[in-house]
Amino acid sequence: MPEKKLFPLTRAAKAEQTKLKIVEAAAACFIAKGFHQSSMRDIANTAGVSLGNLYNHFENKQDLIMAFASFEEEENADLLKLLEKKDDKDTCFEAFLAQYFDQTFQSDNAVLAVEIFSEAMRNKEIHEIFEENRQKVSRGFAAFLKAWKKSEEEEVLALKADFILDLVEGAALRYALNGDEPSSGEKEALLNAARAIL
Numbered sequence: 001m002p003e004k005k006l007f008p009l010t011r012a013a014k015a016e017q018t019k020l021k022i023v024e025a026a027a028a029c030f031i032a033k034g035f036h037q038s039s040m041r042d043i044a045n046t047a048g049v050s051l052g053n054l055y056n057h058f059e060n061k062q063d064l065i066m067a068f069a070s071f072e073e074e075e076n077a078d079l080l081k082l083l084e085k086k087d088d089k090d091t092c093f094e095a096f097l098a099q100y101f102d103q104t105f106q107s108d109n110a111v112l113a114v115e116i117f118s119e120a121m122r123n124k125e126i127h128e129i130f131e132e133n134r135q136k137v138s139r140g141f142a143a144f145l146k147a148w149k150k151s152e153e154e155e156v157l158a159l160k161a162d163f164i165l166d167l168v169e170g171a172a173l174r175y176a177l178n179g180d181e182p183s184s185g186e187k188e189a190l191l192n193a194a195r196a197i198l
Contacts, residue, residue: 012123015024018057022049022064023064023067023068025043025046025048026038026064029043031112035119038061054062060128065116065126068112069126079137080136082095083096093148097168097190100137100174105173105175108171110172111164111177114173116130139158142196143159145161165192167190167193
């Protein structure tokens with residue numbers, strides 16, 4: 001006899017659980033086959049839900065990409081918390097960039113990022129939501145730099161924040177897409193390059 005749960009999931013909690021399962025399945029499909037080659041049926045099969053159930057939660061693949069944007073926003077909020085720690089600014093700077101690199105470097109994240117970037121080039125709505133996520137990270141990082149490098153102009157620090165984020169993203173994606181694991185020396189060189197921008 002199956003064990004009865006003391007606190008069974010509410011209908012809303014079950015729906016959220018199903019949505020998460022579908023989003024994870026969509027990510028797996030987009031990584032394996034690409035955005036355009038993955039059908040809603042593929043995603044439903046991977047998630048282990050009926051096609052009708054999938055459509056109850058997501059109207060189309062664009063809705064699924066929008067769900068990715070929400071998860072990215074949460075992940076970025078955790079990232080920005082590293083800049084709020086009471087450690088010295090250099091330690092926060094290092095921790096933030098190391099986490100940002102690792103977040104981008106994960107091969108699944110890298111492949112998914114390329115798929116989303118490609119679709120965002122064609123779809124203004126997708127572009128806008130992911131650009132807003134990136135701008136939140138950029139603004140948070142620029143504010144951190146302003147508190148650290150008080151004598152520099154705000155506009156200059158905003159540009160430097162973007163250049164550093166671009167440097168880290170580009171390096172992480174290159175390593176991930178080449179299937180290379182950066183050495184500690186290479187990571188140190190990347191950190192030194194980011195410091196040189198400051």
